[in-house]
Amino acid sequence: xxxxxxxxxxxxxxxxxxxxxxxxxxxxxxxxxxxxxxxxxxxxxxxxxxxxxxxxxxxxxxxxxxxxxxxxxxxxxxxxxxxxxxxxxxxxxxxxxxxxxxxxxxxxxxxxxxxxxxxxxxxxxxxxxxxxxxxxxxxxxxxxxxxxxxxxxxxxxxxxxxxxxxxxxxxxxxxxxxxxxxxxxxxxxxxxxxxxxxxxxxxxxxxxxxxxxxxxxxxxxxxxxxxxxxxxxxxxxxxxxxxxxxxxxxxxxxxxxxxxxxxxxxxxxxxxxxxxxxxxxxxxxxxxxxxxxxxxxxxxxxxxxxxxxxxxxxxxxxxxxxxxxxxxxxxxxxxxxxxxxxxxxxxxxxxxxxxxxxxxxxxxxxxxxxxxxxxxxxxxxxxxxxxxxxxxxxxxxxxxxxxxxxxxxxxxxxxxxxxxxxxxxxxxxxxxxxxxxxxxxxxxxxxxxxxxxxxxxxxxxxxxxxxxxxxxxxxxxxxxxxxxxxxxxxxxxxxxxxxxxxxxxxxxxxxxxxxxxxxxxxxxxxxxxxxxxxxxxxxxxxxxxxxxxxxxxxxxxxxxxxxxxxxxxxxxxxxxxx
Amino acid sequence: xxxxxxxxxxxxxxxxxxxxxxxxxxxxxxxxxxxxxxxxxxxxxxxxxxxxxxxxxxxxxxxxxxxxxxxxxxxxxxxxxxxxxxxxxxxxxxxxxxxxxxxxxxxxxxxxxxxxxxxxxxxxxxxxxxxxxxxxxxxxxxxxxxxxxxxxxxxxxxxxxxxxxxxxxxxxxxxxxxxxxxxxxxxxxxxxxxxxxxxxxx
Numbered sequence: 001x002x003x004x005x006x007x008x009x010x011x012x013x014x015x016x017x018x019x020x021x022x023x024x025x026x027x028x029x030x031x032x033x034x035x036x037x038x039x040x041x042x043x044x045x046x047x048x049x050x051x052x053x054x055x056x057x058x059x060x061x062x063x064x065x066x067x068x069x070x071x072x073x074x075x076x077x078x079x080x081x082x083x084x085x086x087x088x089x090x091x092x093x094x095x096x097x098x099x100x101x102x103x104x105x106x107x108x109x110x111x112x113x114x115x116x117x118x119x120x121x122x123x124x125x126x127x128x129x130x131x132x133x134x135x136x137x138x139x140x141x142x143x144x145x146x147x148x149x150x151x152x153x154x155x156x157x158x159x160x161x162x163x164x165x166x167x168x169x170x171x172x173x174x175x176x177x178x179x180x181x182x183x184x185x186x187x188x189x190x191x192x193x194x195x196x197x198x199x200x201x202x203x204x205x206x207x208x209x210x211x212x213x214x215x216x217x218x219x220x221x222x223x224x225x226x227x228x229x230x231x232x233x234x235x236x237x238x239x240x241x242x243x244x245x246x247x248x249x250x251x252x253x254x255x256x257x258x259x260x261x262x263x264x265x266x267x268x269x270x271x272x273x274x275x276x277x278x279x280x281x282x283x284x285x286x287x288x289x290x291x292x293x294x295x296x297x298x299x300x301x302x303x304x305x306x307x308x309x310x311x312x313x314x315x316x317x318x319x320x321x322x323x324x325x326x327x328x329x330x331x332x333x334x335x336x337x338x339x340x341x342x343x344x345x346x347x348x349x350x351x352x353x354x355x356x357x358x359x360x361x362x363x364x365x366x367x368x369x370x371x372x373x374x375x376x377x378x379x380x381x382x383x384x385x386x387x388x389x390x391x392x393x394x395x396x397x398x399x400x401x402x403x404x405x406x407x408x409x410x411x412x413x414x415x416x417x418x419x420x421x422x423x424x425x426x427x428x429x430x431x432x433x434x435x436x437x438x439x440x441x442x443x444x445x446x447x448x449x450x451x452x453x454x455x456x457x458x459x460x461x462x463x464x465x466x467x468x469x470x471x472x473x474x475x476x477x478x479x480x481x482x483x484x485x486x487x488x489x490x491x492x493x494x495x496x497x498x499x500x501x502x503x504x505x506x507x508x509x510x511x512x513x514x515x516x517x518x519x520x521x522x523x524x525x526x527x528x529x530x531x532x533x534x535x536x537x538x539x540x541x542x543x544x545x546x547x548x549x550x551x552x553x554x555x556x557x558x559x560x561x562x563x564x565x566x567x568x569x570x571x572x573x574x575x576x577x578x
Numbered sequence: 579x580x581x582x583x584x585x586x587x588x589x590x591x592x593x594x595x596x597x598x599x600x601x602x603x604x605x606x607x608x609x610x611x612x613x614x615x616x617x618x619x620x621x622x623x624x625x626x627x628x629x630x631x632x633x634x635x636x637x638x639x640x641x642x643x644x645x646x647x648x649x650x651x652x653x654x655x656x657x658x659x660x661x662x663x664x665x666x667x668x669x670x671x672x673x674x675x676x677x678x679x680x681x682x683x684x685x686x687x688x689x690x691x692x693x694x695x696x697x698x699x700x701x702x703x704x705x706x707x708x709x710x711x712x713x714x715x716x717x718x719x720x721x722x723x724x725x726x727x728x729x730x731x732x733x734x735x736x737x738x739x740x741x742x743x744x745x746x747x748x749x750x751x752x753x754x755x756x757x758x759x760x761x762x763x764x765x766x767x768x769x770x771x772x773x774x775x776x777x778x779x780x
Contacts, residue, residue: 117586120601187608195589195601225612229619232718240707242714244623262711267626271619546586 019130021122022545026129027108028436031429034100037136038422039507041091044084046500051076052479053497070148078477082151083167087139089154090171093279094178095136097421101286102220103132103185105428106213108436110189112536112543113207115198115552115574120191128184135177142170155276158245158268162237163252169238172231179228182220189217198535200554204310205573207534207558208296208303211310212289215317216282223278223321230271237263244268266331273324281320283417284384285313287424288355291377294431295359296559297532298374299366300569303559305358312351312358319348329397330404338397345395352388356381372446376427379454380420387415390465405475408468411461419457426450426510434529438541439521445513452506459499463492533572534558591751606758610765617769620719624776627711635712637778640705642696646778649692650770656685657767660734660760667753672745679738679756682763686731693724716777723773726766733759 010016017025050059056075063074070080111119119125142149147165150156161168193206193214206214233244241259245268248261296303303309325333325341359381368374390412393399403409426449433441470489472480479493480486528537535554539547552574560571566578593600599607628634637643663678700706700713707717737759744752 117588120587121605122587124605183609183612187605187612190608191601191604194597195594195599195604196587221608221612222615225616226619229616229623232620232722233623236707236714236718240714240717242707242718243711244627244714244718260708260710260714262627262631264626264630267623270626271623274619 019126021118021126023107023111023119023122023125024436024543024547026125027104027106029129030099030107030132031104033133033136034096034104037091038096038100040140041088041096042504042507044088044091046504047076048081048084048088049497049500051081051477053494055478055481079148079151081477083143083149086150086153086156086171087143090150090175091139092417093154093283094175095132095139097283097417097425098182098279099132100425101290101421101428102182102213102216102282103128105209105286105290105425105432106185106189106216109432109536110210110213111192111196112435112539112547113210113534114193114196114201115535115538115548115554116192116196117546117548117551119188120195121188124184125188128181128188131177131181131184135174135181138170138174138177142167142174145170155272156234156268157272158234158237158265159247159250159252161234161268162245163257169235172235172238175231176228179224179231182224186217186221186224189213190221193217198552198554201535201573204307205554205557207289208292208306208309208313209286209289211313212285212292215313216285218317219278219282219285219320223275223282226271227275230268230275233271234268266328266333269328269331270325273327274321276327277324278320280413280416281316283421285316287380287384287421288313288359290424290428290431291380292359293532293534294373294377294427295362296561297431297530298369298371298377299362300369300561301362301366302557302561303358304362304364305354306557306559309355309358312354315351316348319344319351323348326395326397326400329400335397342395342397346392349388349392349395356385356388371430372441372443372450373427373431375447375450376423376430379450380423380427383415383419383423383454383457387412387417387420390415402471403468405473406468407464407472407474410474411464411468414461414464418461419454423453426453429514431530432536433517433521434524435536435539435541435543437518437521439517439523440529441517441521442513445509445516448509449506449513453503456499456503456506460496460503463496467492528572531568531570533560533570535573538572538574591748591754600754602754602758603761606761610761613765613769617719617722617772620715620722621772621776624715624719627715631711635710637776637780640712641716641778642699643778645692645696646774649689650774652685652689652692653767653770656682656689657764659685660763664753664756664760667745667749667756670749672742675756676738676742679734683731683734683738686727686734690724690727690731693720719773719777723766723769726769730759730763730766733762 016022020026020029047059058074059071059076060074063071066080070077107119107125111117139149145166147167149167150161150164150171152161152164152168156168156171193210197206233242236242237244237246243259243261243263245265246257246259246261246263247265250257250259250261292303292309323341323344325337326345329338390408394403394409394412430441430446433439467480467486467489468474470486472483472486472489476482480490483490524541527539527541530537535552538552540549553576554573555576556571556573558573560573562569563571563578571578587601588594589601591600593603597604659678659681663675663682666674666678697717705713707714737755741755742752744755
């Protein structure tokens with residue numbers, strides 16, 4: 001198998017870059033598409049922030065571009081606000097972060113890190129990307145159908161979603177494409193990691209990122225189908241007028257609904273959150289993986305507790321399937337069920353804390369190199385810590401009752417996905433950029449990107465938790481302007497909005513850095529500029545089709561830094577003697 | 579011929595010693611595990627709706643049990659011919675393989691034909707999915723199953739038609755493909771074996 005690598009014929013442009021089966025090109029396709037959707041979802045949120053900071057006031061200049069049916073005279077209509085809210089969540093989670101953190105980094109890095117020439121099923125890999133792409137297009141198109149995009153929240157709760165406008169049907173169809181894309185991707189990742197490991201790469205020598213991708217793939221594989229089932233049922237409700245989620249005797253706007261009834265509203269929530277909670281770990285586990293790689297590389301010593309991290313991530317994988325109903329404490333499903341789910345929720349926080357603690361302890365006594373990826377990785381730890389700890393009150397049904405559906409919830413989970421997962425994404429981009437392009441990103445621009453982002457993220461999400469504790473609902477179109485009890489708290493809305501807009505400005509330095517470095521960045525002198533130990537750095541930068549010149553052999557664990565007696569402070573996995 | 583990605587990927591044909599599987603076999607089992615979750619969620623839906631219902635009709639009072647039984651027999655027959663088709667390839671008999679895989683596809687078409695007839699009879703009596711949650715879950719489950727049958731027909735027809743040329747270049751890999759298609763087909767059969775008692779008899 002090893003001799004064939006350099007014998008590829010030049011493929012025509014459209015086979016090489018568009019309908020490519022090369023895992024690296026597909027990874028880049030996922031990356032660029034995902035970054036586009038991340039920016040798009042961010043823009044939706046910035047529009048909402050105007051309405052929340054200055055409810056009912058016309059948005060200057062760009063407000064008139066959205067047309068009379070969305071923002072007449074530049075003033076946002078409630079219907080449009082709801083669309084923005086629902087689509088911000090959908091796009092960020094399903095089209096932005098998961099494709100980036102799981103599919104983009106996974107596709108590019110996993111085969112390299114296990115010493116494989118490609119993914120196990122290259123054509124399925126390509127299909128997976130294009131299904132995702134079509135799903136994304138359908139979501140974008142849904143903004144322009146009569147009634148606009150889906151507006152029933154990213155959770156599409158029934159019966160509201162059952163009786164919503166046409167945008168909801170497109171949401172379902174788009175989701176089915178995205179779900180099938182994820183399923184194919186998950187199958188591919190698991191098969192690749194089990195089947196294509198290089199000789200000597202046993203499971204306890206896998207880099208932690210590969211472990212996190214493996215568990216994430218299992219979560220996607222087993223948790224997404226129930227949402228697909230739910231989507232099919234909601235589709236039937238909307239198209240064939242069935243009543244899966246419509247109870248008997250439902251009255252809408254004073255009119256009794258002419259359906260057979262007999263459905264269950266709770267059923268949707270169970271099916272949705274059966275996906276929804278594992279999905280939370282889909283968002284965070286690959287981020288743990290990226291952060292672990294970068295921290296191990298920059299502390300120049302082995303990760304503290306690699307094995308306990310691996311066992312923790314496996315435990316999270318199992319437990320994440322039995323915590324879903326902690327999203328549903330207020331649905332009246334019964335105290336016995338609530339007690340079960342709050343117990344499992346408390347238990348699952350233990351392996352998460354083990355991973356975070358292991359990463360913190362790894363810093364102890366290391367000779368830490370501070371560079372841009374490491375800055376993002378170091379910021380990830382306390383930010384994820386805040387996100388995780390603020391989740392505990394939501395996992396206990398007693399304290400969840402007053403906090404449910406307030407801005408506290410928004411603050412909590414954004415601490416996990418924004419300065420958590422998105423920081424991990426940026427860290428990963430800065431870290432692997434030299435491998436993908438052969439050029440370094442600019443450190444100075446990277447720092448201009450990092451520091452304002454860190455500050456703004458905290459000015460956005462911390463005040464939200466204060467508002468939430470004061471009882472401000474997350475669903476208010478006017479941001480709570482009609483509340484009389486908390487005017488002091490609502491002034492924070494202006495602060496939050498300005499922080500969000502400054503955060504947007506900070507991203508400009510990333511965009512400039514990204515494109516400038518692509519063409520003009522400093523060329524790397526070696527294939528291993530960070531002096532890392534894992535296998536991806538053994539391949540040329542950028543790696544050719546087929547990746548390695550010879551199949552690498554693996555002789556040691558993933559993080560053998562500063563081995564006593566070694567001549568260098570890093571001993572790569574592919575190096576036979578120290 | 580230039581090297582394609584397929585040629586450099588190991589274990590496309592021979593099993594990997596430590597997992598005991600070739601890539602596609604692991605892939606199909608993973609795919610089926612997700613399918614189990616899909617149908618598992620739908621069967622759970624059935625249970626939840628039935629528990630919550632004030633009145634739930636017994637399947638036999640609405641559906642035609644003899645026709646359902648006939649369809650079950652048709653589908654089981656198709657599974658048998660499927661596995662025999664694989665066995666025929668193992669014995670190097672392409673002719674036998676063609677007849678057997680052809681019969682599998684034929685059975686699948688008969689199944690769909692009978693299903694269409696059943697659907698038509700229900701529609702004639704005004705029994706649409708919106709009639710009741712029982713009819714809704716009946717049409718959703720059997721409809722999704724029928725889509726899986728159609729998927730199987732497409733895959734098997736490809737293998738019987740243009741796909742067969744791989745037999746001459748790489749017979750072992752082609753035999754593997756039939757095995758993979760067979761595993762999928764048995765799953766589709768198995769889903770029906772659950773659907774039939776749940777919807778028709780209980």
